[in-house]
Amino acid sequence: METYIALLRGINVSGQKIIKMELLRGIFEAMGFDAVRTYIQSGNVIFRTKKTREQALLKKIESTLEAELGYRVDVLLRTPAALQAIVQSHPYGSIAAEEDRKLYVVFVHSVPDQRLQQAFLTLETPGESFVFAGREIYISIKKDHPKPVFTNMLLEKKLKSVATTRNWATVNKLLLLSTEV
Known part of the structure; x- marks a missing residue:
């Protein structure tokens, strides 16, 4: 299993694209991801899944979010190792x-x-x-x-x-x- 951090672009900003974190966690869990956690209201989701090509994972997340929410949400993915390198x-x-x-x-x-x-x-x-x-x-x-x-x-x-x-x-x-x- 691999841990990923999904960074959603442009949600809960100035009253636009409002997503409750409880709903967002539920959507990620329904996609089959494990240990789903959110952090603050700006669209940060931490989850675990089988190691997958980034583009395939992005496509799955973005298409599911669009189907569930009714609008497109761009997502960027990073791993804990990538975040560690960014901080260091x-x-x-x-x-x-x-x-x-x-x-x-x-x-x-x-x-x-x-x-x-x-x-x-x-x-x-x-x-x-x-x-x-x-x-x-x-x-x-x-x-x-x-x-x-x-x-x-x-x-x-x-x-x-x-x-x-x-x-x-x-x-x-x-x-x-x-x-x-």
Whole structure:
């Protein structure tokens, strides 16, 4: 059995695509997954299943969610090992503990094209920075920064990819919960 973390994009945001976590757990359990847990309302599901190709698992989850909910929900998958590597490879080092910054990790389906990455990096400002690392983008924003450029929608548009963002505390909590399953 393999543990996976499903990161659902765009649910329970600004009153859109509202999904109760109890319902979401039930849908995942009905798909035959074991040890299903959710974490907070932003669409984080930890579950166990037989090791499966990521694309096949994504197709099963997304099509089932659409059939059950009546609308498309994009899903990104990671394993606990992948989350561990993300946490250990944090490019901002000691600032992860600083109180004057907000730290985020953006998850994308595939490594963005190098030209698109370079174009996105031109959007950096003195108060926010971006670091690409495979299928993740690390973001650091100073808390007193007046109006950050970064939004998930802007990133998706510029990188031409589905993406979902989690704050640093959530990434760490998901890692902890996924290793307890």
